[in-house]
Amino acid sequence: xxxxxxxDLFAQRGATGELVRVVDHDVRPGVVADAGDGDxxxxxxxxxxxxxxxxxxxxxxxGHMSSIAQxxxxxxxxxxxETDDEGRPGMFGKVGVVAVVxxxxxxxxxxADLFQSLNDIGFTIPAQGGTYWNGxxxxxxxxxxxxxxxxxxxxxxxTLVRNAxxxxxxxxxxxxxxx
Numbered sequence: 001x002x003x004x005x006x007x008d009l010f011a012q013r014g015a016t017g018e019l020v021r022v023v024d025h026d027v028r029p030g031v032v033a034d035a036g037d038g039d040x041x042x043x044x045x046x047x048x049x050x051x052x053x054x055x056x057x058x059x060x061x062x063g064h065m066s067s068i069a070q071x072x073x074x075x076x077x078x079x080x081x082e083t084d085d086e087g088r089p090g091m092f093g094k095v096g097v098v099a100v101v102x103x104x105x106x107x108x109x110x111x112a113d114l115f116q117s118l119n120d121i122g123f124t125i126p127a128q129g130g131t132y133w134n135g136x137x138x139x140x141x142x143x144x145x146x147x148x149x150x151x152x153x154x155x156x157x158x159t160l161v162r163n164a165x166x167x168x169x170x171x172x173x174x175x176x177x178x179x
């Protein structure tokens with residue numbers, strides 16, 4: 001899976017992380033930090049708040065991000081009203097990156113949609129902060145079933161990680177100004 005490959009590359013650069021499969025959690029719809037009893041978003045939200053780099057990885061479904069990825073964006077949207085002690089949006093200083101896989105077109109649109117959403121929420125997007133793999137349209141097969149990662153994808157993955165770690169280090173040393 002591409003998310004695991006990226007996390008392994010991040011670890012090689014000293015940026016450890018955790019894979020959170022949101023699909024395995026009861027994350028309610030809405031633009032709120034906590035949707036009440038049984039909503040598992042607050043725990044995921046704590047992990048996002050503690051992270052320096054956040055990766056959203058999604059399959060392509062009919063040319064669009066998955067409904068789960070869309071739900072993550074919706075829930076993150078609640079962060080726009082949260083600020084730090086100096087009045088900056090709570091997600092300022094965090095780096096956002098994207099990975100998309102699928103057997104159909106749409107990776108560029110999905111990446112653009114996610115980048116704009118992450119930017120609106122306060123994340124910083126590094127140069128070449130998106131990676132993707134599209135299999136042949138209208139054919140079977142998954143990225144996870146490949147015998148090896150295509151060179152173009154491997155190179156893009158390495159660039160994404162290198163740039164994201166670099167940017168996170170810079171933002172860790174000097175946060176955006178509050179005013």
